Amino acid sequence: MSDPLTLVVGLLQSHASFSKLVIAGGAWAVRRSDEGRPFYCVVLDGSCRLSVAGQTPIALHRGDFVLVPAAYDVAASSFDAPPDGIEPERVEISPGVFRLGSADVLPNVRMLVGHCAFGSNDADLLVSLLPQLMLVRGQGRLTTLVELLNEEWHANRPGREVVVARLLEVLLIEALRCTAGPTAPPGLLRGLADDRLAAALRQIHCRPRQAWTVIDLAREAALSRSTFFERFRREVGIAPMEYLLGWRMALAKNLLRQEKIGVAEVAEQIGYSSASTFSTAFTRHVGIPPILYAREQRGKLH
Known part of the structure; x- marks a missing residue:
């Protein structure tokens, strides 16, 4: 007999619809509105601060994975972030790779960010049963997946986009697994x-x-x-x-x-x-x- 989580994951039909690599250095801060779309962030190296509307800001470190099933207002920054309203220099240094902040300083974070999509037309029902923010850290299997993602981005081998998309799909499922427990929000x-x-x-x-x-x-x-x-x-x-x-x-x-x-x-x-x-x-x-x-x-x- 299949477990409910397997059935829900199958019905959600989740997949990574968009991802980009962000490299940031110095003092930086970015904010965006996502209109309820599922948002994820994987920290490959370094650390930063993440703020999601309605949630307490959290510090993210290497190996951390965050999934917000329905994001509306998301902000990321260095720990010495500039005042609100100051946007850092933003340059696309190669396809899908963006640099934030001054290029003269060493990066303080490398992270994969983007949106996933739920193929189900009834995703609202299923999303309503998930936590508003899922943070997974210190999990061996997830750390292995993050390391594989990091390796794919560094190697730039043929088929990289396909491999990254598949690894992100597994990450989403692993995040749901890891978040299950008595300390999870009602759902x-x-x-x-x-x-x-x-x-x-x-x-x-x-x-x-x-x-x-x-x-x-x-x-x-x-x-x-x-x-x-x-x-x-x-x-x-x-x-x-x-x-x-x-x-x-x-x-x-x-x-x-x-x-x-x-x-x-x-x-x-x-x-x-x-x-x-x-x-x-x-x-x-x-x-x-x-x-x-x-x-x-x-x-x-x-």
Whole structure:
């Protein structure tokens, strides 16, 4: 039975859509607005300060990896950053490689920054279940991946862009793995750290067509109904039936984008007794009937 994280990663269809190498020296500071796009940063050498709207500024060092699933306002700077409003000299010294600050001083950081993309049309649901900021450090596997990225950028061998993109995809998955735990903010990753809740989450994700009730899921978690309901809502951030509905709708959207699959078949696969019952639920949740959603999404593929 696949674990929920594997299923979520598969449904997110994450990939690195854009990356650049930034080399900065002296006193420097940059700020940008990303309109909710997923942002990542990998520190290859040196250190800097990173500020994300709504979060406490953090110091980043070699080997650190940061993923912000929905970034709006991101700022990076040296620790002796200039006053706000002063932009450092910015030069593209080679394709995809940028120098910040004076070229007369030694660099104080080398980092890969960029955006990743989620292929799922329902990424908002999945992103809402992830921490607002994921910082991974001191993890051997991740450090190895960062070293491989560093080597690729230094070597400049044929196919570098493809290798870097694939390594970044693995980094994203590894970050999700490393961030899971009882100290994570409420959401899927924190829920998976609770053995009792993880048992129920596995059933929701792997058997969505089952006619689950709160009592059934509480039984899977070996908890009383009331204890399970409160624990699930506290750790995952939403009620069990709300989570089940969101997951079924995410699966439905994914299925409806595929060719040669009808609304009735989708309804059956995600646990609805009839196409009409599913259509009503889908329309209420998404805002348009499933047949119209399928037509629109398939039209985008042609």
